[in-house]
Amino acid sequence: MARYPQGWRIRLPPNRSVYTVYFTHNGRRVDRSTGCSDPEQAAKEAARIYADFVQREPPKRRIVRRGDSPALPELVELWLTSDTTIDPSTVDTWTVYGGHWSERWETLVGISESTAEQYRNDRLRTVMATTVRKELSALRRFLRWCRMHGYLQREVVVPGVPSSATGKRFGARRRSSAPELTPQQATSIIAALPEWSTSRKVAVFPIRARFVVAYETGLRPGTLDAISVPEHYQHGSDRLALTDDVDKVRWGREVPLSELARKALDAVCPEEGPIFGRHDYREHLDAAARSVLPKALADRFCGAHFRSASITHLLERTGNLAAAQYLAGHRQPKTTAEYVRPSYRAAAEAIRVTRDSIVYRRKRRA
Structure with a gap:
């Protein structure tokens, strides 16, 4: 066979x-x-x-009888390893989805329109509707692959999620929501970070410079991990030239750099290759956060929260939504709004500026 x-x-x-x-x-x-x-x-x-x-030489189609259907986990693994059109960063997420499918169905034989609908309804009782939509989209693609390669002999229509469905928020968040940070707190945490790593188990890598660039640009952590010389930056440049492959939404664009961000990049960028790479910064971030923040805030803080702080503080300073949206790499302004953290501090500053600039005068009749 x-x-x-x-x-x-x-x-x-x-x-x-x-x-x-x-x-x-x-x-x-x-x-x-x-x-x-x-x-x-x-x-x-x-x-x-x-x-x-x-x-x-396209793959040969095969006839799979009811009793010969392979175990679903094996098929999911085969699909993810053989379909080279799937982005590597997506494979990990879809592997998790495949685990959910395998808990429900042992083989393809059990997947039908009615069981897929029941799967959807059960998942909506556990997670948010947006997550279920992503799972069902991946399931449709998996079933199309199975059909094309002869593992599935019938068309299975996977129902969608109604627009009115909201689902249920997962009981324990995998990552806490970003706390509201003042500009002073954000910059103080960065200043408390070491310039370079000190572990002897791995090669030395820059730490402080990475988070200077993160706060100054608001870029995603995954993008910062991937930028390299000379593809995205060259020493002395005033911008990052992002390509589609290093951006989550495949939005290649030029990102202007502040003087602080440029100096940070110039201080650590190699002659060639990744500038920062992917590393574990948790120990250093935790120590820096606890030296600056109150305990309640420090317990929640993680490196990804610099992105929310950057977007929030940029909008507080400039009020320029288009600029914040562009830097963050958001296609829709509503996505940018989800990163903004409202605060009494910002409201009080807005009132102060308004009070100092407006004078109420009684207009006399002529």
């Missing part, structure tokens, strides 16, 4: 300097040279080779 594409892998053969790509397709093993000695370039070439091979 033929096997289906299981995704490609690269390896460096013994005593060789060039990586090869290998995968299984239509029941046979395929092994090709990438012609690259650099692993990143080899991975890009491997993806091209794999896509070209599958396009020239």
Whole structure:
């Protein structure tokens, strides 16, 4: 019985300097040279080779009888590893969704329009409607893949979520909502961070500069992890040139830099490669926050909250919603509004400015 594409892998053969790509397709093993000695370039070439091979020789369709249907977790894993059009950052999320589906259905045989509707209704009693919509969207794509590859012999219509449905907020938040921070608190936390890491277990990486840039630009943590030289920044530049692949909503754009952000980048950017990379900053952030914030606030604080503080403080200073929306990378202004933290401090400042600028005078009759 033929096997289906299981995704490609690269390896460096013994005593060789060039990586090869290998995968299984239509029941046979395929092994090709990438012609690259650099692993990143080899991975890009491997993806091209794999896509070209599958396009020239589409997977054979198979007939799956009722008793032969593979276990659902196996199919979900096969789908996520073989469908190279799925963004790598999405795979982790959809793996979680697949776990929910596998708890409900052992195989594809149990998935029907009625059971999918029941799944939707049960999930709405547990999580918010927006989450259920994302899960059902992924389920539709998974079922289309199963149908195309012969694992599913019938069309399954997955119902949507009514616009009036709200769902239920998850009992325990995985991450606390961003607290309201003053500009002084935000900058003091950053100042309390060490400039560089000190652990001997990993290579040294910059800490303070990363959060200076985070607060000055309001960019997403994932984007900051991914920016590199020379693709997105060059020493002395006054802007970041973001590409679609480093932005969550695939919005490539130029982001202007403040003088503080530019100096922070210039102080740590390498000649080539990632500027910050992905690291665990929790220990350093916790120590810095506890040295500045009251205990109740420090217990809730995490590095991602600099994004909310940046957007809030920018709007307080300028009132320019379009600028805040652009810097944050939000397609819709309502998304930007969700990051804003209202406060008595901001309201009092607005009243003070208004009181100082307006004079009430009685107009006399002529």
